[in-house]
Amino acid sequence: MTDYGKGAILGAANILPATTGAGLLLLNNTSPVIVAGLFLVSLVSLVVLVGTISRFIINSLRKK
DSSP states (O other): OOOOTTHHHHHHHHHHHHHHHHHHHHHTOSOHHHHHHHHHHHHHHHHHHHHHHHHHHHHHHHHO
16 A cells, blocks of 8 residues: 655655755855756655645545
């Protein structure tokens, strides 16, 4: 059976790159490409998280 209890881990993985990117942006001494890359990783992680939650909801509705 698939374990969907990893939402907190996925949420933390989604937030960390954005927090790091925002921190580097506030320091004003880093390359914008690095900050954009961190925000891109955060966006991709968010898409995966939403997809995982959507799949869980679809599967739970089909079981009923």
